Amino acid sequence: MDDYNYSVASVEKTFKIIELLSKNNGKLHINEIAYSLDCSVSSINRFLITMQQLGYVNKDEKSNKYYLNAKLYAIANNIVLQHPFTIKYLDLMYSLSYEYHMTTHIIVFCGYQAIVLHKNNILQSINLNNAFFDPTRHHYCSAPGKLLLSTLPEKNLSDYFKKTTIIKFNKNTLSTEIEVRNNLEKIKKVGVSIHNEEWLIGSFAISFPLKINDKIEGAFTFMCEIKDKDKIYNNVAITNIKAKLNK
Incomplete structure (x- = not known):
């Protein structure tokens, strides 16, 4: 069983997006995310829309840049407390x-x-x-x-x-x-x-x-x-x- 790769690509990509957004002063344009992860803009767009719907990412309508919101801070706080x-x-x-x-x-x-x-x-x-x-x-x-x-x-x-x-x-x-x-x-x-x-x-x-x-x-x-x-x-x-x- 150890020979099998149980990695789920979509989960990996989600966490890579989170890690990227946790750096770079907290805000990135979709093109910057796509370039950093070597993915298409359309693919990253689907991830960001889903993450927005789940409440983990916000979009600055003026700059069109994405950033993490307080929901992740709340999760981090729970981790610290536990x-x-x-x-x-x-x-x-x-x-x-x-x-x-x-x-x-x-x-x-x-x-x-x-x-x-x-x-x-x-x-x-x-x-x-x-x-x-x-x-x-x-x-x-x-x-x-x-x-x-x-x-x-x-x-x-x-x-x-x-x-x-x-x-x-x-x-x-x-x-x-x-x-x-x-x-x-x-x-x-x-x-x-x-x-x-x-x-x-x-x-x-x-x-x-x-x-x-x-x-x-x-x-x-x-x-x-x-x-x-x-x-x-x-x-x-x-x-x-x-x-x-x-x-």
């Missing part, structure tokens, strides 16, 4: 944030992406908080990013390095593949990943692995100003947090 990390760690996120007086994040890994599911913002520095979501932030110099990289099979990790230009943002940045790989091995041994001003001067972050069925699928991250790092980066605090996360 995610195992939400159910298990959301209350703990707030209590640990209060206990250590730090910003906390619950992050899920998806391929090469580290997606923030929840955040409790305590940091006073707006710059530090905004920087956490900066699209130029690279995995090799962020706490959750390095934790994600430490979980990748060798083939995927090699692909990551081939596609990534390592930039030395400051004197603390791990600036070679060897340095990053050595750090990833350390993360596997100690069970936590840190950002110690490697990308953003003045900031410190530490990420603890979150598991589903004994597989690391995300991170629980604390973020603070560098002057406060000793509150969280010590054996007592790390042991305490690990115990609470692993209950």
Whole structure:
């Protein structure tokens, strides 16, 4: 049975359209969609009409461009609310944030992406908080990013390095593949990943692995100003947090 291809072309195309519309500032002309998917305009038109009828896509009558509507956001919100990390760690996120007086994040890994599911913002520095979501932030110099990289099979990790230009943002940045790989091995041994001003001067972050069925699928991250790092980066605090996360 494994030799059979159960792929349904129309379902594949529908999701490709959704993925396209989720990028490109959210709006695309039908010709742009057809070109990107190497399909005829008439074929894409049928898909878009159906998606409009189902309430997933809207059309801007002025620009004739299509975009996703709030129905998909509602579905995404339901997924977040039902995610195992939400159910298990959301209350703990707030209590640990209060206990250590730090910003906390619950992050899920998806391929090469580290997606923030929840955040409790305590940091006073707006710059530090905004920087956490900066699209130029690279995995090799962020706490959750390095934790994600430490979980990748060798083939995927090699692909990551081939596609990534390592930039030395400051004197603390791990600036070679060897340095990053050595750090990833350390993360596997100690069970936590840190950002110690490697990308953003003045900031410190530490990420603890979150598991589903004994597989690391995300991170629980604390973020603070560098002057406060000793509150969280010590054996007592790390042991305490690990115990609470692993209950």
